[in-house]
Amino acid sequence: ISAVISQSEATRALRAAHAGFYLSAETVSVGVIGPGNVGGTLLDQMALQAEHLLNTFNLDYRVRGIATSSIMYLADSRVELSNWREELKAHGEPLDWDRFEAHVNADHLPHAVMVDCTADDDVAGRYKNWFGSGIHVITPNKKAQSGPLKAFDEMQAVRREQQVHFLYETACGAALPIIQT
Numbered sequence: 001i002s003a004v005i006s007q008s009e010a011t012r013a014l015r016a017a018h019a020g021f022y023l024s025a026e027t028v029s030v031g032v033i034g035p036g037n038v039g040g041t042l043l044d045q046m047a048l049q050a051e052h053l054l055n056t057f058n059l060d061y062r063v064r065g066i067a068t069s070s071i072m073y074l075a076d077s078r079v080e081l082s083n084w085r086e087e088l089k090a091h092g093e094p095l096d097w098d099r100f101e102a103h104v105n106a107d108h109l110p111h112a113v114m115v116d117c118t119a120d121d122d123v124a125g126r127y128k129n130w131f132g133s134g135i136h137v138i139t140p141n142k143k144a145q146s147g148p149l150k151a152f153d154e155m156q157a158v159r160r161e162q163q164v165h166f167l168y169e170t171a172c173g174a175a176l177p178i179i180q181t
Contacts, residue, residue: 012110026057026058027109031103031113031114033066033118034120042115062078064104066079072093072095075087116137117141119142120141127155137166139167141168
């Protein structure tokens, strides 16, 4: 099998090929937005499941960024999930959405996903651009689906064009991140 790719995509392509042929773990770069009650519990659960998911499913998910409404923490390799609260507090810096997106969607990692645990219109308004950059979105945030139909249709068209996933499901009134029952 031969393929020609641009030099700028070489590392990402190599990692994707390795993961596709099970030569290395399937690596996913993750950004978590909204580490409050729901997002914080999700991060704690991810900390407990990381080893199991790697050993059982060959899934190496790396939470590389955590963002609140005003600060963000960007980890070089991955956030140490056993003490993410302390890391966010000690190393948090003013939120810059462009830097956050670029960091999570790193060229050297084959897959990127944003997990939006907010109920924020501004965050939901970023989905279309994230889809356009090849970033998957997982969320209980209802805002992207409850606005104008034209905006939703445009967002979905970009998602389909880029072949990225949009996983959304919630429990009424609780905004719990139940992504498929």
